[in-house]
Amino acid sequence: MSFPTLNAYLLEVSSSLDNADAFILAKLLSFKDSHVSNPKLHKESPELLCQRILDTPYDELVAAHLKGCVAVANCNYREAYACQVLSVQIFVRIFQPQKDDNWSLPLMYTLILDLRNFANEVEQEILQHNKGKKGDTLEKAADTIMSCFRVCASDGRAAIDVSKKWGMLFLVNQLFKIYFRIGKLHLCKPLIRAIESSNIKDEFSLAQKITYKYYVGRKAMFDSNFTQAEEFLTYAYTNCHADARSNLKRILIYLIPVKMLLGRLPPIDLLHSHNLSQYRDIVMAVRTGNVHLLNCTLLEHESFFIQTGVYLILEKLRATTFRTLFKRVSNILGTHQIPLQAFTEALHGQGITDIDMDETECIVAGLIYAGNIRGYISHQHKKLVVSKVNAFPAVAS
């Protein structure tokens, strides 16, 4: 949106307020709109002009936004962030007293999104120049977003179509993005509880539900609740738009390890089509019981797996890989009394020479304890005695 003068801009804002047109107002107060770079709107102290044209407290809101535009023009993101915090605080003062009305929700979405983006910019600066505590700005942004969330969540009396509760899921998703970024996943729990207990949780837009399920699925994965993680991540994957390739990839990064742990390996062409070749050798290793290949792949792509947080999940696949290897050894020998030496030699054959008989026995004991092998170990005879029926139950079962 372009304006020849600041006056013209403010008149447009006033008009959108008179018409209660939140979409136009959101655009006028969005940092993604072209008006932000318009030098005609860059005034150091726009308060007086805003007061002349707009009512309180909208004049303060717009003044804060205009100051933010100046800060962005000077690439001063700390100042822009501070202005945006002020904008959100003023917005909450406007939003809360609105009874039985939620017309300004689109404006809230824009303000919060810009707030989080500025907080990210400030964090980037902190990382680059090592000034200040990492995560501090994002955490403070989260506190500001929570003030909006409280207003939305406590709107119990309004009729459903004018309820502020419709803004809850958007805010929760923004908070999830922050909490995951700063590593404070435990703060997600009350938000999840609030959404799950909401009577409109299935009525939110599909886009918001997909984002929500993605983050809740990731949280479930970190909590080792793999069945729930699979359910949520599968929902996100199935309902994600087919053209949203980067989002699909993001979901698969977590869905694939979860499914592998539950005994379901992905087809190789799925990995190729989403450019997830890091998992290709992991899948091969688990499928064939190649522990050495698993070790090498984890080492080769260690940075990627650690940064995405799936490293420890993939480490868990070690047990599945051992189980597959030992099953192959058992099938080759064709006996239900398998010498432990055979397992040790199979591992040595793969190049893993630092595992001795004791450790092999311990690994097998762990597999029996976890239910991956049905049998028992005779320590005296150094043999694994397996059940004649279904000695190596499928992991999926």
Next chain:
Amino acid sequence: MSTGDGHFPLSNRDYQPIIGKCKLMCPIKEYNFRKKHNLFHSLEKGEGCHCVKEFHRSAAGETVCHPDNLRPIQVLLETANYLFDEILFHPNSSFVAIYDFIFDRLRSVRQDAVIQELQYTRPQLYIILLEKCINFYCYAAYRKTVDLDLAIDMYINSNHIKNCLETLMDTYCLMSFKFDNPILLKSCLKMLSLYVLQSYVSPETLIEILIKVPKHIRDMQPVKTCVLMCVALRHKNYVKLMKLATLLCHNWIFASLCFLTTNLGEIRSDIIKMLCASHSSKVGSFSALDLRRWLLLQSEKDIISYCKNSGLKILPNNGIQFNKSGSKEVTKYPSGCYVLYTLQTLSKDKIVQHLKGPDMINY
């Protein structure tokens, strides 16, 4: 960005942090007050003993931030050293009384450090100070493990270890894991090892450590060994865990050894449970001699005693019979634990040396 001498300029602040001026272990004001009201602790009376500042919660009317009441970093380090040199093995007091006293005084030391924002102004000495505190809490946990009658609250003690380690981690991140002194790097590696071990129950914390700690630090010993131990523990590969624990013993990583001792009881219980499931047999048995490597106990006699206490059947040939009906929890610490033995060989002077850590007061 560091100013080169380990100081970090405090950005986004309009004020300067408070710098403590009290050169004594106890501020004059507090000393006079306690003298007047006869409030000296028994460990502060007697020849060679000194008054040490108590921990006070900040409250209305309290002037905790006055520079005259705050001790600068050098005095804080000296105070911690004094507590270990003169108080830790005080001949006339029980360990519980000593623990309570040192716990309170170290809390006051940490409080002074926080008020002066030493994490930002003197991070290199701050991490040495925190290391001393962590060493003490770990040592106390080890003492409690071997003597269950000690009235030490392990929950509070563990929380203080956890808080100190988290603060330490934040400080290392502020310093970008760059140390211009090899002693500081060595200290960092020791503390990171402990932090890794502590996180074995929490995959979230372990991933956070793996993300924040640069690869070249993670690949250094003993951090690498501790990461492998954590992974082995999560996979229930107890044989590998015990092999790696022996490496830690050889390398004298004091705090980690104390932590291991505290947690080996639970780990041994898990091993017995696993063996009851995997080696259950009415005819077979597990030789006690072989079980030494699994449980990290030194002799056959120690194994037999431990297994008996676990409710397992011992055969005449000293074989242990495991069965699916399970075992019972052993509360008393078993004799012959290799890790414990390593710690028990330490003389009092050596323990104090480990608690004090590197001498950096004049750094």
